[in-house]
Amino acid sequence: MRPLHGLVALGVATALWLPALQFVFTPAEPEADARALATRHLALWSDPALRAAEVDRMRARNAEWDFMGRTFLVLALANEALRTPSKTPDAVRVIDAIVDETLRLEAEHGFRFFMMDYAGIGRFQSGLDRSIFVDGEIALMMGARRMLAERADLATGMRERVEALVQSMGRSPARVGESYPDEGWMFCNTVALVAIRMLDVLDGTDHAAFIGQVLASLKANLTDPATGLLVSSFTFAGQPLDGPEGSSIWMVIHCLDALDRDYAADQYRRARAELGRTFLGFGWAIEWPASWQGPRDVDSGPIIPVIEVSAGASGMAFLGAATVGDTDYLQALHRTLDFAAFPIRDAHGLRYAASNQVGDAVLLYASVVGPLWDRLRAGGGAHDAAP
Amino acid sequence: MTRLPERAFGAPLLSPAGLALRACLLWLAFGLVHALGLREYTTVLSGTPVGGLAPTLGGVFYVVLYFGAVVAAPIALIAGVLLLLVPRRRG
DSSP states (O other): OOOHHHHHHHHHHHHHHHHHHHHHHOOOOOOHHHHHHHHHHHHHHOOOHHHHHHHHHHHOOHHHHHHHHHHHHHHHHHHHHHGGGGGHHHHHHHHHHHHHHHHHHHHHHHHGGGGGGGHHHHOOOTTTTOOOHHHHHHHHHHHHHHHHSOEEEEEEEEHHHHHHHHHHHHTTTTOOOSSBBBEEEEEHHHHHHHHHHHHHHOOOOOOHHHHHHHHHHHHHSSOOOOOOOOEEEEEEEEEEEEEOHHHHHHHHHHHHHHHHHHHHHHHHHHHHHEEEEETTTTEEEEEETTTTTOOTTTTTOEETTTTTEEHHHHHHHHHHHHHHHHHHHHHHHHHHHHHHSSSEEEEEEEEETTTTTTHHHHHHHHHHHHHHHHHHHOOOOOHOOOO | OOOOOHHHHSEEEHHHHHHHHHHHHHHHHHHHHHHGGGGGGGGGGOOOOOOOOHHHHHHHHHHHHHIIIIIIIHHHHHHHHHHHSSOOOOO
16 A cells, blocks of 8 residues: 555545534534523522632633623523513523622622723723723613513612713713723723613613714724724723724624614624634634734633634624624534534533633523514613513 | 454554554544543633643643544544555555
């Protein structure tokens, strides 16, 4: 047997096997996986020891993830309840537990408890010692709860948070709020806008002009000229810091979808071209477009060289693809998830070993996304939305 | 009559028996690390490793063997089968 025969055989075998691999990893029942993910998250909120282990592991790396994991789970539960009203009582019970514990922790430790250490360095340029990262997501959680059923204390709390968001953003020359001192994130600003919009729907207030001003400012001042994508971070004065970022832009698109669908669709088309990748049926996302050389950071997670797969960006890409209904890309992402995220199914449900609670919560949210944003676009009050 | 394991271990790498042996070794090694529970430590891929250096290396080791078992081993086996199909010339 000549070595050349062996090498040719290896080449042919590679050409046969790699294209076939996608069929091995096409999820048979994505809906069942979503249910199992939900079961796991509900188990986390009924088993303090299980949750503590998960939260401690995330907080050791990034306290934000503990906080964001709560937000995504609340949004997922609210969507599930709006889609299947019989699930509302259970959803409300878990959402209340999440929101109440979040507010308790914030009251005990301050809002920086949910932020990275550098939140304590420098001062907020708005003059308000508040972060729109924390205020925005808490307001969003409160609003999602209220979309299912009214709760008076959360109504009051949400109004106060939204007022702080509007003040914080309104004081910036570029109409952007600070997530960290003199550092705003597009992710947080668009979440804040959705929270403001949610208050309008729930309480009948009208911030449409304000939201329009902010969106116009983002488009005019914080769009990356090379890609046409919104940048990921900027100063209080509206100077861009980082370019478009995969771990951020997909959530930004998701939020824009509740506010300006055409703009969201345009940003998705650009993000898909600049940051989305597919090969042999598998899909992933990269952290930075070719025109921007940015660093690997805590949000991107480790980046696999050559193909530049970012776990953070790829996880968030599920949300972008689900938001606009890009089923081809979504299926390609699902294949990669089954192939390379190491699913573990046990008595508590499903989790991905190569992920963490916030990552799994994003995947869960992406699998049920829709009804809550539909209510925001349709308008109407809480009582219209309540099942 | 030569026994199969002896033939396989003595076979050249790029031969049907040699490739089949490599595929089996990869599956065996992966089965071992899987049975040891190292899948848990692949969380290193999300930037949230469990524990210190040893679990992190365990997770990386698991990832390497997993891709070996899922990607490389089937290729080796298919290549081995293809080589069996190649007509052998005498002399």
